Amino acid sequence: MAGASTFLALNNGVRMPALGLGVYQSSPEQTVNAVATALACGYRLIDTAAAYGNEAQVGEAVRRSGIDRAEIFVTSKAWISDYGYDATLHAFDRSLRKLGLDSLDLYLLHWPMPTDFDATVGAWKAAEKLLADGRVRAIGVSNFSPKHLDDLIARSEVVPAVNQVELHPFFVQEAVRAADQRLGIVTQAWSPIGGVNRYRDAAGGEEQDPLAHPVVAALAARYGKTPAQIVLRWHLELGLSAIPKSVRPARIAENIGIFDFSLTRDEVRAISALDTGARGGPDPEQVNTRLFSFRIED
Numbered sequence: 001m002a003g004a005s006t007f008l009a010l011n012n013g014v015r016m017p018a019l020g021l022g023v024y025q026s027s028p029e030q031t032v033n034a035v036a037t038a039l040a041c042g043y044r045l046i047d048t049a050a051a052y053g054n055e056a057q058v059g060e061a062v063r064r065s066g067i068d069r070a071e072i073f074v075t076s077k078a079w080i081s082d083y084g085y086d087a088t089l090h091a092f093d094r095s096l097r098k099l100g101l102d103s104l105d106l107y108l109l110h111w112p113m114p115t116d117f118d119a120t121v122g123a124w125k126a127a128e129k130l131l132a133d134g135r136v137r138a139i140g141v142s143n144f145s146p147k148h149l150d151d152l153i154a155r156s157e158v159v160p161a162v163n164q165v166e167l168h169p170f171f172v173q174e175a176v177r178a179a180d181q182r183l184g185i186v187t188q189a190w191s192p193i194g195g196v197n198r199y200r201d202a203a204g205g206e207e208q209d210p211l212a213h214p215v216v217a218a219l220a221a222r223y224g225k226t227p228a229q230i231v232l233r234w235h236l237e238l239g240l241s242a243i244p245k246s247v248r249p250a251r252i253a254e255n256i257g258i259f260d261f262s263l264t265r266d267e268v269r270a271i272s273a274l275d276t277g278a279r280g281g282p283d284p285e286q287v288n289t290r291l292f293s294f295r296i297e298d
C-alpha cells in the first residue's frame with residue numbers, strides 16, 4: 001500500500017493536502033509559533049474555526065511565512081450561533097477579516113444542528129453563495145451523520161466536498177466513511193491521534209489512549225516510528241485526511257514524518273479492529289445553541 005498521495009482531490013477538482021495542522025485549543029499565544037513551525041516543516045494545510053479564537057494568529061503566521069498564499073490551504077468553520085443565510089454570510093466576512101486573508105480554501109459548517117435543521121440549511125445556502133462568488137475554493141461540513149448528509153443534499157445544490165468528523169483507531173466511523181465515499185465526499189479526521197479521549201476523559205487513562213495500545217506500540221517498534229506516526233499513516237492508507245494538533249515543535253515535526261513508510265493491508269486492518277464504537281466528543285444529535293451557548297465576537 002505504498003505511495004498514498006499527499007494530496008486528495010475534492011469533488012470540484014480542488015487539491016487538498018492530506019495532512020494538516022489543527023489548532024483547536026492552541027491558545028492565541030501558542031498559535032503563531034505552532035503554525036509557523038508547521039509551515040517550516042512542510043505542512044500546507046491549517047485547520048482553524050471561528051470558535052477556536054485564533055483565526056487572527058493563524059492569518060498572521062500564514063502572512064509572515066513568506067510562502068505563496070496559493071500554496072497554503074486554509075480551512076475555517078462557521079459556528080452554530082451564526083447559522084442561517086444572512087448570519088453565515090456575516091460570519092464568513094468576520095472570519096476573513098480576523099484571518100486577514102482575501103479568500104478561504106475550505107469553509108465548513110462546524111456541526112449539524114438537528115433540532116434546527118432549517119438554520120443549518122440556511123447556513124449551507126450561504127456557503128453555496130460564497131463558493132459561487134469565488135470567495136472560497138471548496139465548502140463542506142463537519143460532524144454530519146449519513147442522515148444529516150442526505151437531508152442536506154436533498155435540500156441544496158452543492159454536495160459537500162469534505163466531512164470532518166471524529167475519527168481515530170478507537171472510533172473508526174465505518175458508516176460515515178461509507179456514506180462519504182458513496183457521495184464523493186472526502187472524510188477528514190479530527191482527533192486523528194485520539195486527542196479527544198485524552199483531554200475529555202483524563203480519568204480513563206491509558207485505556208482510552210489509542211497511542212498507548214499494544215497493537216500500535218508493536219507497529220511503532222516494527223517500523224522504528226512513533227505511535228502517533230503509525231496512527232497518522234493508518235489514516236493515509238485509508239485515503240483520509242488528518243489534522244493532528246500540537247503546539248510542540250518536536251511533535252509538529254514528528255506528525256508529518258509519515259511519508260517514508262507504509263503499512264500493509266493486514267496492519268491497517270489490525271488498527272481498524274481497535275474500534276470501540278464509542279465517540280470521545282459530543283454526539284452530533286445533541287448539538288445546538290443550548291448545549292454550546294457561546295457566541296463569536298465581531
Ligand SMILES: NC(=O)c1ccc[n+]([C@@H]2O[C@H](COP(=O)([O-])OP(=O)(O)OC[C@H]3O[C@@H](n4cnc5c(N)ncnc54)[C@H](OP(=O)(O)O)[C@@H]3O)[C@@H](O)[C@H]2O)c1
Pocket residue numbers: 021022023024025047048110142143164165189190191192193194195196198199211226228229243244245246247248251252254255
Ligand atoms: N470539527 C470539529 O468538531 C473538531 C473537533 C475537535 C478537533 N477538530 C480539529 O482537529 C484537530 C485535531 O484534533 P484534536 O486536537 O482534538 O486531537 P489530536 O490531534 O488527535 O490530539 C491532540 C493532542 O495530542 C497531543 N499530541 C500531538 N502530537 C502528539 C504526538 N506526536 N504524540 C503524543 N501526543 C501528541 C497534543 O498535545 P500538544 O499540543 O501538547 O503536543 C494534544 O493534546 C483540532 O486541532 C481541530 O483543528 C475539529
